[in-house]
Amino acid sequence: MDAKSFEALTVESLPARLGGLEELRSRLGAEPSAWRVREVGDGNLNLVFIVETDKGGVIVKQALPYVRLVGESWPLPLKRSFFEYHALTRQQARAPRQVPEVYHFDEAQALVVMEYLTPHVILRRALIEGRQLPSIADDLGLFMARTLFRGSDLSMSTRQRKADLALFADNVELCDITENLVFSDPYFEAELNAHTKPQLDPLVAELRADRDLKVTAQRMKHLFTAKAETLVHGDLHTGSIMVTDSDTRVIDPEFAFYGPIAFDVGMLFANFWMSYFSQEGHEEGGSREPMRAYLLDVLERCWSVFRTEFSRLWREERNGILYQRTLFEDQGDALGAEQALDELLHEIWVDLLGFAGIEIHRRILGLAHNADFETISDQDLKARCEAKALKFGRHIAVNRDRIHSMSEANALAARLCKGAVT
Numbered sequence: 001m002d003a004k005s006f007e008a009l010t011v012e013s014l015p016a017r018l019g020g021l022e023e024l025r026s027r028l029g030a031e032p033s034a035w036r037v038r039e040v041g042d043g044n045l046n047l048v049f050i051v052e053t054d055k056g057g058v059i060v061k062q063a064l065p066y067v068r069l070v071g072e073s074w075p076l077p078l079k080r081s082f083f084e085y086h087a088l089t090r091q092q093a094r095a096p097r098q099v100p101e102v103y104h105f106d107e108a109q110a111l112v113v114m115e116y117l118t119p120h121v122i123l124r125r126a127l128i129e130g131r132q133l134p135s136i137a138d139d140l141g142l143f144m145a146r147t148l149f150r151g152s153d154l155s156m157s158t159r160q161r162k163a164d165l166a167l168f169a170d171n172v173e174l175c176d177i178t179e180n181l182v183f184s185d186p187y188f189e190a191e192l193n194a195h196t197k198p199q200l201d202p203l204v205a206e207l208r209a210d211r212d213l214k215v216t217a218q219r220m221k222h223l224f225t226a227k228a229e230t231l232v233h234g235d236l237h238t239g240s241i242m243v244t245d246s247d248t249r250v251i252d253p254e255f256a257f258y259g260p261i262a263f264d265v266g267m268l269f270a271n272f273w274m275s276y277f278s279q280e281g282h283e284e285g286g287s288r289e290p291m292r293a294y295l296l297d298v299l300e301r302c303w304s305v306f307r308t309e310f311s312r313l314w315r316e317e318r319n320g321i322l323y324q325r326t327l328f329e330d331q332g333d334a335l336g337a338e339q340a341l342d343e344l345l346h347e348i349w350v351d352l353l354g355f356a357g358i359e360i361h362r363r364i365l366g367l368a369h370n371a372d373f374e375t376i377s378d379q380d381l382k383a384r385c386e387a388k389a390l391k392f393g394r395h396i397a398v399n400r401d402r403i404h405s406m407s408e409a410n411a412l413a414a415r416l417c418k419g420a421v422t
């Protein structure tokens, strides 16, 4: 394949263009004309192809020089594929078997060839269908603790850490998308915003006039831009996770950069809470009460597993720049290290509530909406679900310093869901 000039792949051109790659031939067979190719990308940005034969399958993901969701009027650099590749290789090392295996990367063509996860489905779709996945809370709690701890100053040497900070600092345009779409656009009438009209108009006006909320959103944006704590996935929502009953894989880390530990955790939890509030819109086939209980349990358990694993890593792998053992354990002051751990976990908790509340808002008020709500066809019902989620988001973000536990946050979600709070 000509490695010089970028050209978007098509279903027709892919076999000829990638047919010489040993990484594909060994998995699919050496006769590219026999490869079956489907384009299945349903995300906002990229092309995604499944390439299969009777021998096996691979995924080919290719960036486009623009935002697929919007079109060529919104250019976006191909280099996001470079960041996705580098994030995947680091996550694979830090949380083995929790991301797809990478087989091949072509920087000029902005494409990554990786493991075809089958029979996996996108977690968001499974939750909309009312499927209770037994292992996601544990798997995702472990994934976040391991990647966020091991990519931070708690684990890395100063040279390695600064080299990675510099490498991912160039992921400018994707950070810029988050800075605007997540933290600012929802709070004014930005051009690409959308919300359920006219039902949500009064609440949207109220939120956009809410000074405490706007200050909170900007405070969270400030943490996002300035708190370069660890290599975050950067877009860890339920559409970035593929599942079976026994396997959970995190995909699509193209938004990776050095940011706050709490960002990934808050974004993921926001998506579980949105799934919770949207369940009422999917009750045609029967009550979703068991599903709601399941989702609150996932939130409790995932946060608990995260804390437990993060604490284990703190005690066993804290060999980086910060909180050196020479200051604590080596002086017989293990309690000092535990105090520092408690303080850090508390800070993560407070910040994640802020990020979660803002993520909920942007998915209902901004450009990029969630299928959880978008697939509710009755617009009045959809707006009722969204309004509860918006109020919940506002409460946990603005009052993040005063919410002390996941059970407290979940109890508020349950009260709002039952309509006991307006």
Ligand code: SR1
Pocket (backbone or CB within 6 Å): 043, 044, 045, 067, 069, 177, 178, 181, 235, 368
């Ligand atoms: C223009 S991109 C919109 C959203 O899609 C991605 O998945 C990110 O969540 C981004 O904010």
Ligand code: MG
Pocket (backbone or CB within 6 Å): 043, 044, 235, 240, 252
């Ligand atoms: Mg994505």
